[in-house]
Amino acid sequence: MADIPDRYFDEDEVHADQVELPTVFASDQFTAVVEGYSAAQPAFSSQVKLPEPVAKFLTQFHTHLVDRNTWELHAFYENSFNKLTEKFYSKVAWPDADSISHLVNDDAAFLILYKELYYRHLYSKLQPTLEDRIGSYSNYCDLFNFILNTSEEPCELELPSQWLWDIIDEFVYQFQSFAQYRIKIKNKSEAEIELLKERPDVWNVHNVLNVLYSLIQKSQINEQLVAFRNGGDIAAAGGELGSKPLYRMLGYFSLVGLLRVHCLLGDYALALSTMENVEPGQRGLFSRITACHVTTYYYIGFAYMMMRRYSDAVKMFANILNFVSRTKHYHSRSYQYDMLVRKSDQMYALLSMCLVLSPQKIDENINNVLKDKYGEHYLKMQKGEEGLSSFEELFSYACPKFISPSPPDLENPNPIVHDAVKHQARIFLNEVKSQLLVPTLRSYLKLYSNLPVEKLAGFLDSEPDDVRTQLLVFKHKSRQIVWNSGPLSSGTLVPTSDLQFYLSQDVIYIAENKVGRRVADWFIRNMNKFEDIITTMDKKAVPAASS
Numbered sequence: 001m002a003d004i005p006d007r008y009f010d011e012d013e014v015h016a017d018q019v020e021l022p023t024v025f026a027s028d029q030f031t032a033v034v035e036g037y038s039a040a041q042p043a044f045s046s047q048v049k050l051p052e053p054v055a056k057f058l059t060q061f062h063t064h065l066v067d068r069n070t071w072e073l074h075a076f077y078e079n080s081f082n083k084l085t086e087k088f089y090s091k092v093a094w095p096d097a098d099s100i101s102h103l104v105n106d107d108a109a110f111l112i113l114y115k116e117l118y119y120r121h122l123y124s125k126l127q128p129t130l131e132d133r134i135g136s137y138s139n140y141c142d143l144f145n146f147i148l149n150t151s152e153e154p155c156e157l158e159l160p161s162q163w164l165w166d167i168i169d170e171f172v173y174q175f176q177s178f179a180q181y182r183i184k185i186k187n188k189s190e191a192e193i194e195l196l197k198e199r200p201d202v203w204n205v206h207n208v209l210n211v212l213y214s215l216i217q218k219s220q221i222n223e224q225l226v227a228f229r230n231g232g233d234i235a236a237a238g239g240e241l242g243s244k245p246l247y248r249m250l251g252y253f254s255l256v257g258l259l260r261v262h263c264l265l266g267d268y269a270l271a272l273s274t275m276e277n278v279e280p281g282q283r284g285l286f287s288r289i290t291a292c293h294v295t296t297y298y299y300i301g302f303a304y305m306m307m308r309r310y311s312d313a314v315k316m317f318a319n320i321l322n323f324v325s326r327t328k329h330y331h332s333r334s335y336q337y338d339m340l341v342r343k344s345d346q347m348y349a350l351l352s353m354c355l356v357l358s359p360q361k362i363d364e365n366i367n368n369v370l371k372d373k374y375g376e377h378y379l380k381m382q383k384g385e386e387g388l389s390s391f392e393e394l395f396s397y398a399c400p401k402f403i404s405p406s407p408p409d410l411e412n413p414n415p416i417v418h419d420a421v422k423h424q425a426r427i428f429l430n431e432v433k434s435q436l437l438v439p440t441l442r443s444y445l446k447l448y449s450n451l452p453v454e455k456l457a458g459f460l461d462s463e464p465d466d467v468r469t470q471l472l473v474f475k476h477k478s479r480q481i482v483w484n485s486g487p488l489s490s491g492t493l494v495p496t497s498d499l500q501f502y503l504s505q506d507v508i509y510i511a512e513n514k515v516g517r518r519v520a521d522w523f524i525r526n527m528n529k530f531e532d533i534i535t536t537m538d539k540k541a542v543p544a545a546s547s
Helices: 028-038 052-066 070-088 097-104 108-125 130-148 161-182 190-198 205-219 221-229 234-242 245-264 268-273 290-306 310-331 337-357 364-381 384-398 420-433 438-445 453-460 464-477 519-540
Strands: 450-452 479-482 492-495 499-504 507-512
Touching: 052 070, 052 097, 052 108, 070 108, 070 161, 097 108, 108 130, 108 161, 130 161, 130 190, 130 205, 130 245, 161 205, 161 245, 161 290, 205 221, 205 234, 205 245, 221 234, 221 245, 234 245, 245 268, 245 290, 268 290, 290 310, 290 337, 290 420, 310 337, 310 364, 310 479, 337 364, 337 384, 364 384, 384 420, 438 453, 438 464, 438 499, 450 453, 453 464, 453 507, 464 479, 464 499
Parallel strands: none
Antiparallel strands: 450 507, 479 492, 499 507
């Protein structure tokens, strides 16, 4: 049984030790419950004639799965499936599983995996109905039951790491999408509301957490990570299941999935604690899959930002943005390219806010891109109340789409719906408002080595007592917990500002910590620029006229 944190259970709800294993997701209820709803939906003909390339693809895809040919599976999954989608199914759904089952000898495992792709395509290219959402949930139940219920024998599937990551990523995304869909009561018919009442288990937060925690426990991935860090025997730490790539990778990706879910629910401390055995500074399993790499850093950085650990957030965002800028051209043809570009833009927005709240040196290339993208917002955010609208705009654009773990009261004709995104935005903006004058104070203090309080109050059109209060705020906000090593939630409380000052009677004494320029980096960067200029000049040189 998965050990789900008690904080997700209300007193009136089932306690953690009463939650069953993922077999609670039995899908045989699905047909009976949605029967009335399905009658109103257009039936998909099981006699659909498949294009010859599609039929051939499915047959070969099934053969590679049975033969456990992971390399060919990866090529079929990442390339062939997407090419056929663009050619035949860019605006319609793929054939349902019943239509193609005869091509794969009714292989139950393949049909479950095919339906995972089928529903994922619906979510990405079309608008899924409530029936589709429940059908996708039911299929994930079958998939995880197949993998996790190992009482007889372990699952022998072998899938590419990219596909395993996409399964966990899509599982969390559809949970998030359903939570957002469910709160929009006004747009739903009576049949949909009745179906939601009948199926409170569908995409229930307890069930989703149960799956992720169960995958982590079955794979013993935390034990493997500890053994790796201590130089121990990873295979022995993983046991019979954890030594298999399927369970090891699913367990690892489930850690990232939990990080994401806890951030979506607003529990940032628990989000970081799930990654306590992962060291972002070192190349790990997550760095094999670019989307997983970016997702990991995005949510760790965002959790740090919401916990007022801006220095750590800046390090995370700058690190991954450097990585993306170096490798982006390798992914220009990938189906994940748009996601990488969007996530990069969001992280630049988050980075700009963190730098306003905690100024520090960052890589010059990242700084230049930041100025190009959000230069105007950056300047506005430094101007006190005038910049609040920019903070709000950037936060709304760059934050995760938060969700509430509690479903709306469907018995109430006018249920009260709480907007989780607005709630988290208010929390962040309240923190920003508490230090609106800090950038202005910093700009004045940098000009002096000592400054009377009354003179500073005159600059700010404020009272000396109010200035003293703001100086205390500055002092408090410039001390943050900073992570160096060990669990991500750990750290040391240190001053993070480049200004140190103290107040003696009515005079402020200031000392600036000047950071020396890293000459080697500066020299190498400018030598590279110089070589590029010479190469360009050589190419444009006019050839000598022949005599």
